[in-house]
Structures are given as C-alpha cells and as structure tokens.
Amino acid sequence: MNIELNKIAGAGLSTLLVVMSLNMIAGIVFAPHKPAVPGYDLPSEEPAGAAGAAAPAADEPIEVRLAKADPAKGEKAVGACKACHTFEKGGANKVGPHLYGVYGRNEGSVDGFGYSAAMKGRNDKVWEADGLDHFLKGPKAYVPGTAMAFAGISKADTRADVIAYLNTLADAPKPLPKP
Ligand code: HEC
Structure with a gap:
C-alpha cells in the first residue's frame, strides 16, 4: 500500500x-427548543365574538340623550345650519325658515316662508323632541319630499345637544321629555 x-x-x-x-x-x-404550544394568539383589539360590531348599535332613546344633552354644544353644532337658517328672535327666513321658537311650533307654519308641499302637509303636527330627532338624523327619510337639502346629523348625542339648544330659543322653553 x-x-x-x-x-x-x-x-x-x-x-x-x-x-x-x-x-x-x-x-x-x-x-432546537420546541414551544409547548405551537404558535400563540396575538392580542386582538376586538373582543372575541364581536360579530355584532358590524351592526350599528341602536341609538339611545331621545329622552335619555336629552337628560345628558348640552345646549352649549348644540349651539356650536348649528353652525352647519346657518347657511340656511337664522336662530335669533325676529330672525329672517333664508333658504330655510327662521328657527327661533321652532320647538313646540307647528311644522311648516312660518308665515311667508315657501315650504315644500311635503312640509306644508304636516302643519297639523308640532315639532317636539322625537320628530326633531328623526328629522335631523335624515331630513329626507323622515319627510320625503322636503326641500331641506341637508344630509343630517349622524351622531345621536349631537342631535340631542341641538334639540336642547333649539328649545332654549324661546320666550318660554318647553319642558323636555324625561327618561
Ligand atoms: C341647505 C340649506 C339647509 C340647511 C344646511 C339646513 N336646513 Fe333646515 N330647512 C331648510 C329648508 C329649505 C327647510 C324647509 C323644508 C321644506 O319646506 O320642506 C328647512 C326646515 C327645517 C326645519 C323645519 C322648520 C319648520 O318651520 O317646520 C327645521 C327644524 C330645520 N330645518 C332645522 C335645521 C337644523 C337644526 C339644521 C342644521 C343641523 C338645518 N336645518 C340645516 C334648509 C336647510
């Protein structure tokens, strides 16, 4: 070898x-160290079984929202309405009727304002919390054919603030419904 x-x-x-x-x-x-439990759950923001999250929660009743409403916040929120409405006593009609004293006023009842037929047809009704809440949420849904070209206030608490504010615009504010 x-x-x-x-x-x-x-x-x-x-x-x-x-x-x-x-x-x-x-x-x-x-x-190699094998974990006792393969993989682990990442903390998730959604609580388990939040299937209901897709469905929008129902608004609290207007009485409940009014009980915690803030007229000062409502006054700020109506900035969005001022292109079309005045709010002070003796205020003029603009694109929309003046809103002083609207709470407790008959619907479609301001003299000299040219309401839509839809709104005029409702003047046997009175603007109160529940109707205002629905009208301000979706004017066209609540009064089909209304001339109020406004999408609506989607936040339920803001609508209550606005209604509480509207009710202050009166010589004698009405008692608001209580829960
Ligand atoms: C683009 C203009 C416009 C905006 C913005 C608007 N409105 Fe109006 N509003 C109108 C018109 C026009 C009418 C009359 C509707 C009709 O005749 O169908 C009306 C009617 C109303 C009425 C009924 C009054 C009555 O005498 O029966 C209320 C209450 C009202 N508006 C509240 C509001 C509030 C509160 C806002 C803001 C959150 C708002 N509107 C924003 C145009 C507007």
Whole structure:
C-alpha cells in the first residue's frame, strides 16, 4: 500500500470525523427548543365574538340623550345650519325658515316662508323632541319630499345637544321629555 495515499485518506477521514462530531455536539448544545404550544394568539383589539360590531348599535332613546344633552354644544353644532337658517328672535327666513321658537311650533307654519308641499302637509303636527330627532338624523327619510337639502346629523348625542339648544330659543322653553 502506498504510504502517501494512506496519509491522504487518513487526513480525509479524520477531517470527516471532526466535522461529524462537531455537528453532534452542536446538536446537543443548540438543541432546537420546541414551544409547548405551537404558535400563540396575538392580542386582538376586538373582543372575541364581536360579530355584532358590524351592526350599528341602536341609538339611545331621545329622552335619555336629552337628560345628558348640552345646549352649549348644540349651539356650536348649528353652525352647519346657518347657511340656511337664522336662530335669533325676529330672525329672517333664508333658504330655510327662521328657527327661533321652532320647538313646540307647528311644522311648516312660518308665515311667508315657501315650504315644500311635503312640509306644508304636516302643519297639523308640532315639532317636539322625537320628530326633531328623526328629522335631523335624515331630513329626507323622515319627510320625503322636503326641500331641506341637508344630509343630517349622524351622531345621536349631537342631535340631542341641538334639540336642547333649539328649545332654549324661546320666550318660554318647553319642558323636555324625561327618561
Ligand atoms: C341647505 C340649506 C339647509 C340647511 C344646511 C339646513 N336646513 Fe333646515 N330647512 C331648510 C329648508 C329649505 C327647510 C324647509 C323644508 C321644506 O319646506 O320642506 C328647512 C326646515 C327645517 C326645519 C323645519 C322648520 C319648520 O318651520 O317646520 C327645521 C327644524 C330645520 N330645518 C332645522 C335645521 C337644523 C337644526 C339644521 C342644521 C343641523 C338645518 N336645518 C340645516 C334648509 C336647510
């Protein structure tokens, strides 16, 4: 047997042996740690079973909202109405009728204002909390055919604030419904 060849083969074998044993030792030292429970739940913002979140919650009754309503907030919110309405006593009609004293006033009843037929047809009714709440939520839904080109106030609490404010615009504010 050729001594040189033997040496080369021996060197190769011992290298292989060293690599294999290193691999084994590494396997022991760095044994992969398997978690007891594979994967874990990320904390989620939605509570489990929030299927109902898709359906909009029903508004609280208007009496309940009025009990905590803030007329000062309502006064700020009616900034959106001022393009079309005046709010002060003796205020003029603009695109819409003046709103001083509207709470407790017959619907569609301001003399000299050109109401839509839809609104005029309702003047046997009186503006009170419940009707105002619905009208301000969606004027066209509540009074189909109304000339009030206003999308509505979607926030239920803001509508209550506005109604509470409207009721202050009177020589003698009406008692608001209580829960
Ligand atoms: C783009 C103009 C416009 C805006 C904005 C508007 N309104 Fe009107 N509003 C009208 C018109 C026009 C009428 C009359 C509707 C009819 O004849 O059908 C009306 C009617 C009303 C009535 C009934 C009055 C009555 O004498 O029967 C109320 C109450 C009212 N508006 C409240 C509001 C409030 C509160 C806001 C703001 C949140 C608002 N409106 C925003 C144009 C407007």
